[in-house]
Amino acid sequence: MTTTPRRRPATAIALALAGVGVLLAGCGAELESDDDIQSVTVPRCGEEVEYTTPQRAVVYEGGSADKLFALGLTEHVHGYVMPPANPPVEESPWAAEYAQVEFLSDDLLNRELVVDAQADFVVAGWNSGFSDQRGITPAILDGLGIQSFMHTESCFNYPGFPENVTPFDGLYTDLERLGRIFGVEDTTAEVVAGFKERVAEVEDQAPAGDPPPVFLYDSGTDQPFTAGSQVPPNDIIRLAGGENIFGDLDARWTQVGWEAVVEAQPEVIIILDYGDQPAEDKIEFLRTSPVTAELPAVKADRFFVLDYNEGISSPRNIDGLEKFAAYLREHYS
Structure with a gap:
């Protein structure tokens, strides 16, 4: 499979944001750069892709939604797709954020759903959302003018552009890349630093002796x-x-x-x-x-x-x- 980075013109909404900061939901992140948020090149797995600031994101499963919610990007999320395997969103730490966006489907992610939602950005994993068999891949969405983002953890076997990192490093990488796409790098740095501190505390308290x-x-x-x-x-x-x-x-x-x-x-x-x-x-x-x-x-x-x-x-x-x-x-x- 071969694809090339897509060049997507800035939308009228995105251009309107060029001179102003926009307050976001959740933890109150702000779009932090007047000059750079309109077009930024960020890896999608091992492929360099040019993004413009999304306004109608569709997210698949709790992990995708929670990454955007954790960065305070609720106002940029149009809706979520949540298959039945997922626990109820009311049990999520971000239940209030889920309540502010649209529930789109309890089915698997598919192209028609994304198009009907007028999405300009889709977040999912490879083979756990995006799928050759179901006809919804980043390459297909590129052809439709819809931006996409994949969990780095899932890029292990992504055809043509694999990326192999440890899963927690993949989490940090995703947050940092999303922060760049949405122009909230300062907020992202704080969130990631907080997660890393919590992980370090766990490691410091790990039981001595041979691991069970x-x-x-x-x-x-x-x-x-x-x-x-x-x-x-x-x-x-x-x-x-x-x-x-x-x-x-x-x-x-x-x-x-x-x-x-x-x-x-x-x-x-x-x-x-x-x-x-x-x-x-x-x-x-x-x-x-x-x-x-x-x-x-x-x-x-x-x-x-x-x-x-x-x-x-x-x-x-x-x-x-x-x-x-x-x-x-x-x-x-």
Whole structure:
């Protein structure tokens, strides 16, 4: 797949902003540069793309919305698409921000929805929003004159322009790139610095000794679906003081065999909680399956429930890290 950076003329609305600062919702960020916000070149995965300041962003899933809300960009979000797997937005730390924008669909992201919404900017992940199979990709949106942005964490296998960073670095990178696109670099620097301080505090308090082996259980009975090295739970486990038993897999969310789980003898199991597969049902399966009933984590009843939006690329990764770190300190300090 080959694409070239798109040159998109500034809109009339964007030009009107050139001489004034615009107060944004959420934490009160301001557009900070009179000269540069109209056109800025920012990487989209490994591709340099020219952006103009979006006014009608459409965001897919909680992680995309929360990144913009965390930067105080609520007034630039037209609406959100939230598949049923996501927990209710009323449970989000940004529930008030969700209430200010339009709920567009509980379906998967698709081209017709974006066009109907008159979006000028779409935020999603590669293969977790954007999809060749469903006919909505950055290249297709480029052809429609609609800007797009992908979570850096998801760029691991983006065709033609891959980008490989650790998941938490991907979170910081996304916030910094979005800050440049919207002209709120100062606000972004404060937000990212705050997240990094919280992560450093967790690392300083990690239990001493060998890190306990941890298995993340997403779903699956015949074969489990779990987290490789390229998704946020790997960093959550590592930074909290544990060891992801599948952290050596150069993959994102991936399927493995139960034999590998049994061989690793996990002492802690993280349950990813979402949609129609509640954590309680997954825990009951692990307790009753003859394959997993004798695992050290199961016998010791060491289950930690991670909220869906704490496990996908999102500012809430930091919340998930702090909660899991507290759990490990309770059991291993």
